Amino acid sequence: MVMKKRLDNGFSGFSNWTVPRGPRSLRKVHRKKDFEDGQICAIELLASLAGKLLQDGESTACSNTSDGDRSVIGTNVVKEERSSEEKAFKVECCDGGSSQSCDLDLEEKTDQKQNLNKLQYVDNNTVLDCTSVVVNSNSSDEACGDVKPVIHKTEFEDYRTKPEEGSPDFLETTNTGMNIVDEEHEPKGFGIGFQKITHSHNSKDLKKSYGKLSTMPNSSFKTKLPLSTDAIRSSFSRYRNYLKLASRDDDEKFRSNKSSIHSNSYRPPSRIAGRRIRKLLNSKHWKVAPKLKDCEVARSESIGEETRNPFRKRKLYFNSERYQDSLYKRKRFFDRSSMVNSDGGMSSESVTNSPEKSVHIDKSSLAAILHGASVSPSSGQQASFLSKDAHVKFSIRSFKVPELFIDVPENATVGSLKKIVLEAVTAILKDGLHVGVLVHGKKVRDDNRTLLQTGLTCKDNLDTVGFTLEPNLVHNTTPALCSEDPPQILACEMTELPPSSPVNPVSSSVILDLALPNHSLTYSQNQDENKHELVTTSIDKLPDNSLQDCKALVPVPEMTMEALAAVPLNPKSKRLEVVQRRTRRPFSVTEVEALVQAVEELGTGRWRDVKFRAFENADHRTYVDLKDKWKTLVHTARISPQQRRGEPVPQELLDRVLAAHAYWSQHQAKQHGGKHLQAGVVKAIEGSSS
DNA sequence: TTTAGGG
């Protein structure tokens, strides 16, 4: 259904990828290699220490409430298993390096968490109350979730952040985080792009920052702009882009910039590792897995008629592999959904652009809605380089609670269902939440990066910012999922109980989506915001529409599932990383021109050569990208100008595209001399245009 | 790794 709609738009599904989808690439994952074992251990230790502290601190409150209930539902055996599982998981997680922030966050939040927990336990009459309370306080802890937290934008001169004076929380938490980071990571040093943000006036740090800063952009500049030297002059924003890009991909890009070796070297070797993991991720069984509608099935059944086929769902969600399957599918499903949304009237590029992982951020599942983003009037983007008091204001409308999986017996009462849901929610919250930051749907993991570096300085960019709430992974987890099944059953389920098994045949899974009440919504004056708003509300207010409902489900990272699942999953699956899609970088006209030029000369079958000829220093353009771009160019050239989207490509270029494409289709890439052929192409062009 | 093509 969803797909159909897209296919109807006249593009034969061709440019679908333009719309962001689920995160699938592991390209960035290799960054974790940067961490030495020693450091990892240190972090790990810290994390577990903090975890332990927290645990101890909570033990009273926890045992009062949860434990009591737990005994009814689960068993100690299960608990044990889970927690050990959890530990194992944590290790891997830390090992990942990319999840540093999780662990750090854990620390810095310990105190607040405890308070929050108390809060919860004092007043957990209703899920929503409980939730909203926690979310609010939590987000203010993070200095970005308050109604109008103001963060001083970083200053270009010294690259440090000045926290708003009025927000001690921010200062405090950040400080903690930073200290940890410094202790653990500074000695080794991060690569380029990890400028320190320190509140303590540590001259060492500053010097380092200066050094990195001054070398980084410059060196990358020279090499990064092969096509258009005037690009540097042309606009500050472009400068900023490059700055951003250079720092975004950290050492990877930088490294490749520096190397002048062509073949094979521009792609970091670690991609191989990523590839392997990716293969794991996308291995065949996804494809034979249940169809998308499982989502709907599960939902509809769970909401209204959980009586129907309990086993099916059971199978779906409690077999680790299948479980992942459906998760994956669901993710994709959501992605599609959001596309429909964009098709259905959202024109803003930034909106369409905010995607996937960001499925969280964007309309469908949306973790957070931003509004009122603004920059101080006097300083435009350019000025922000010089101005000392450029601010970036974030304001978050609401957070949505991450997806919950709940397993209840069919004969459970509504009351008990409520209770269970409450417990599940409480469990998540108790474990602590993180706030994730997404830019263009890409998760920004480097907590040390400044807003400036991240590109969050002007309003346009702010449109693409999102925040997510993510359950904390590192904790000793709770019986998040309170199953009232007897323990043996859980055990059975783990071992792939056949559907016909007599054991407790009435248990079924319920997937619930909890939307926070939008009580605190303020009025938005900004149009873009209104768009966001529209979407959310429409989703929130149409809970009965199954499609909408599905969209409202918030796909959560695999790890979350681990935390929430009542059943230990396959250890292998713990390795699953939160994959991120590359950020979309539309080709500029300049780039298109270079591409056309190169293809005219080299033909359409030599993308690697094209890459080196025209995009050698644009490391974010792979030959596959170029090939794809050519594909779309040809397509674009063939459709009517009205149907074209994005930055308009000059007709002249499109003509050249068609001509070259025609030429090279005929002369099936007989590689003679480039020059010669180019002449041929040019001739052909002239012929066609006259 | 690169190419080619589907999604």
Place this chain on the structure above:
DNA sequence: CCCTAAA
């Protein structure tokens, strides 16, 4: 832009 089969 992602993924993959083939080359």
